[in-house]
Amino acid sequence: xxxxxxxxxxxxxxxxxxxxxxxxxxxxxxxxxxxxxxxxxxxxxxxxxxxxxxxxxxxxxxxxxxxxxxxxxxxxxxxxxxxxxxxxxxxxxxxxxxxxxxxxxxxxxxxxxxxxxxxxxxxxxxxxxxxxxxxxxxxxxxxxxxxxxxxxxxxxxxxxxxxxxxxxxxxxxxxxxxxxxxxxxxxxxxxxxxxxxxxxxxxxxxxxxxxxxxxxxxxxxxxxxxxxxxxxxxxxxxxxxxxxxxxxxxxxxxxxxxxxxxxxxxxxxxxxxxxxxxxxxxxxxxxxxxxxxxxxxxxxxxxxxxxxxxxxxxxxxxxxxxxxxxxxxxxxxxxxxxxxxxxxxxxxxxxxxxxxxxxxxxxxxxxxxxxxxxxxxxxxxxxxxxxxxxxxxxxxxxxxxxxxxxxxxxxxxxxxxxxxxxxxxxxxxxxxxxxxxxxxxxxxxxxxxxxxxx
Numbered sequence: 001x002x003x004x005x006x007x008x009x010x011x012x013x014x015x016x017x018x019x020x021x022x023x024x025x026x027x028x029x030x031x032x033x034x035x036x037x038x039x040x041x042x043x044x045x046x047x048x049x050x051x052x053x054x055x056x057x058x059x060x061x062x063x064x065x066x067x068x069x070x071x072x073x074x075x076x077x078x079x080x081x082x083x084x085x086x087x088x089x090x091x092x093x094x095x096x097x098x099x100x101x102x103x104x105x106x107x108x109x110x111x112x113x114x115x116x117x118x119x120x121x122x123x124x125x126x127x128x129x130x131x132x133x134x135x136x137x138x139x140x141x142x143x144x145x146x147x148x149x150x151x152x153x154x155x156x157x158x159x160x161x162x163x164x165x166x167x168x169x170x171x172x173x174x175x176x177x178x179x180x181x182x183x184x185x186x187x188x189x190x191x192x193x194x195x196x197x198x199x200x201x202x203x204x205x206x207x208x209x210x211x212x213x214x215x216x217x218x219x220x221x222x223x224x225x226x227x228x229x230x231x232x233x234x235x236x237x238x239x240x241x242x243x244x245x246x247x248x249x250x251x252x253x254x255x256x257x258x259x260x261x262x263x264x265x266x267x268x269x270x271x272x273x274x275x276x277x278x279x280x281x282x283x284x285x286x287x288x289x290x291x292x293x294x295x296x297x298x299x300x301x302x303x304x305x306x307x308x309x310x311x312x313x314x315x316x317x318x319x320x321x322x323x324x325x326x327x328x329x330x331x332x333x334x335x336x337x338x339x340x341x342x343x344x345x346x347x348x349x350x351x352x353x354x355x356x357x358x359x360x361x362x363x364x365x366x367x368x369x370x371x372x373x374x375x376x377x378x379x380x381x382x383x384x385x386x387x388x389x390x391x392x393x394x395x396x397x398x399x400x401x402x403x404x405x406x407x408x409x410x411x412x413x414x415x416x417x418x419x420x421x422x423x424x425x426x427x428x429x430x431x432x433x434x435x436x437x438x439x440x441x442x443x444x445x446x447x448x449x450x451x452x453x454x
Contacts, residue, residue: 001024001025001067001068001362002024002025002026002027002062002065002066002067002068003019003024003025003026003027003066003067003068003069003070003362004026004027004028004029004052004058004061004062004063004066004068004069004070004086005026005027005028005029005069005070005072006029006030006052006053006069006070006071006072006073006078006079006082007029007030007052007070007071007072007073007074007078007079007098008028008029008030008032008035008036008038008039008047009030009035009072009073009074010331010332010333010351011072011098011124011351011354011355011358012028012030012039012070012072012073013028013035013038013039013042013043014333014351014355015070015072015355015358015359016028016039016043016045017042017043018355018359018372018437019045019362020043020044020045021437021438022440022441023441025046026043026045026046027045027046027047027048027061027062027066028043028045028046028047028048029047029048029049029050029051029052029057029058029061030047030049030052030073031049031050031051031052033049036048036049046061048060048061051078052071052073052078052082053078053081053082053085054085055085055088055089058082058085058086058089059089063086063089063090063093064089064090066090066093067093067094068093068094068095068096068361068362069082069083069086069093069094069095069096070096070098070358070362071083071095071096071097071098072098072354072358073098076097076098076099076100076101076104079097079098079099080097080099080111080118082097083095083096083097083118084118087117087118094119094120094361095117095118095119095120096118096119096120096121096122096358096361096362097111097118097120097121097122098122098123098124098354099121099122099123100123100124100125100241102125102241102245104121104123105123105126108121108123119361120361122354122357122358124350124351124353124354124357125241125242125245125350126245127350127353127354127356127357128242128329128348128349128350128353129242129245129246129249131144131348131353132246132302132327132348133246133249133253134146135327135346135348136231136234136300136325136327138153138155138217138221139218139221139226139227139228139229140157140158140221140224140226141155141156141157141226141346142156142157142158142207142345142346142347143155143156143207143209143373144156145371145373145380147380147382147409147411147430147432148382148411148416148430150214151213151214151411151416152211152212152213152214152409152411152416152432153211153212153213153214153217154185154209154210154211154371154380154408154432155209155210155212155217155220155221156188156207156208156209156373157207157208157210157221157224157226158205158206158207158208158345159202159203159204159205159206159207159208159224160204160224160225161204162225163204163223163224163225164176164177164223164225165177165202165208165223165224166202166203166204167201167202167203167204168201168202169198169199169200169201170184170196170197170198170199170200170201170202171198171199177223182210182211182212182220182223182418183210183211183212183408183409183418183419184196184202184208184209184210185209185210185211185380185406185408185434186208186209186373186378186434187200187202187206187207187208187209188206188207188209188377189203189205189206189207191337193373193377193378193436195404195406195434195436207340208224209373211408211409211418211432212418213416213418229299229324230299231255231299231300231325232255232256232299233255233256233257233297233298233299233300234250234255234256234257234258234298234299234300234301234302235257235258235259235260235293235295235298235300235301235302235318235323236257236258236259236260236301236302236304237259237260237284237285237301237302237303237304237305237310237311237314238260238261238284238303238304238305238306238311238329239259239260239261239263239266239267239270239279240261240266240304240305240306242304242329242350243259243261243302243304244270244273246302246304247259247270247274247277248274250277251274251275251276251277256276257276257277257278258277258278258279258280258293259274259277259278259279259280260280260281260282260283260284260289260293261279261280261281261282262281262282262283262284263281264281267279267280267281280293284303284305284310284314285310285313285314285317287317287321290317290318290321291321295318295321295322295323296321296322296323297322298318298323298324299323299324299325300323300324300325300326300327301314301315301318301319301323301325301326301327302326302327302329303315303318303326303327303328303329304329305329308329308330308331308332308335311328311329311330312328312330312335312342312344315327315328315344316342316343316344319343325346326344326345326346327346327347327348328344328346328347328348329347329348329349329350330344330347330348330349331349331350331351333349333351333352336349352372355372356371356372359371359372359379377436377437378434378435378436378437379434379435379437379440380408380432380433380434380435381432381433381434381435381443382430382431382432382433383430383431383433384428384429384430384431385425385426385427385428385429385430385431386427386428387427389425389427391407391425391431392425392426392427393424393425393426394424394425395421395422395423395424396419396420396421396422396423396424396425397421397422402435402439402442402443403439404435404436404438404439405433405434405435405436405439405442405443406433406434406435407419407423407425407431407432407433407434408432408433408434409431409432410423410425410429410430410431410432411429411430411431411432412426412429412430
């Protein structure tokens, strides 16, 4: 598969890195020589210096022989033009554009239907707001994904000292918790992702990823000492695009909301458009202001400014001053390994949201969902088994799966099955597959040949 990526920023760089590890033919275009140099120095991909919206540059990159073009620059207009020009030169190439401006929201369908058209519009702001609300809805969740229209949850939680599962072997879970035992897909320990076996122990401090049916989620979370606490009061620090979208969503769900924004003009803009939320003009990292606004009474504080350092500081300060829960926006991937060490648990990233959305569209077989987890060390993929597939009509323990991959869930019509080694996949079952990054190319090959997706 050949993929052209227009834009060598954080999203473009990490998508290129992801695809290069899978031995895909990748070309990265950017008019910034420094950005191009960073890509060429660190990744085994081709590079072209120039504007991705230029027909000549696209032809130099080989657009006629390209299966997918991803336009992910910081300019919505450049991304749109790049895809439209690519469609004129190579109509068969699949086109994905990252569009963040809310003014385009109502026109996404038009871009997909018009001629020349764009196959997929990705708005990371919309995706990250969905992630924020899912985190708010699942107590203690550090990471969360949804499959089967939300009926199956993939959740990451930190294992605390007081949990009954701390120190337990996986083989002992049926004895400890009975039939309610969760299917544990992965454990992250000291930034190393582990696919645990029956004789492996869970340790305090582990980030544990498990699969759960939606109606059993709260019971499963209680095993980790995570209990449902209603969220009634929220404080958002940062009234930009994401802050505005988040506040609007919270208003729809009758959650009392305050927004702190330091730009007076933006405060006026927000005040004119919000129905119930209170808009405060000030610095969200100002301890005096937080005290005046009774930060200790807030169920959740969500820091969404453009500045990572401000978000981190404000979240730590809010937690210290008594806020029950914080969610922190961080865009720089280099900061992710530091979050646990400094006490930041719940993190959202528009860039990571964009990457997850892009992955589902570039996987062979028309993948419905593909979620990258913990620094892109692994993916969770959703597929539908065909009658001709080798994974059909055999117990899972009899199937030769690539090392580092496992079936984590089976959806059969309206039933959800948390699989065991004796589970048998039937034709048209929807299958959730967890795979480490080194196993993804093998899984993708199996899926593209043997499976078909919705």
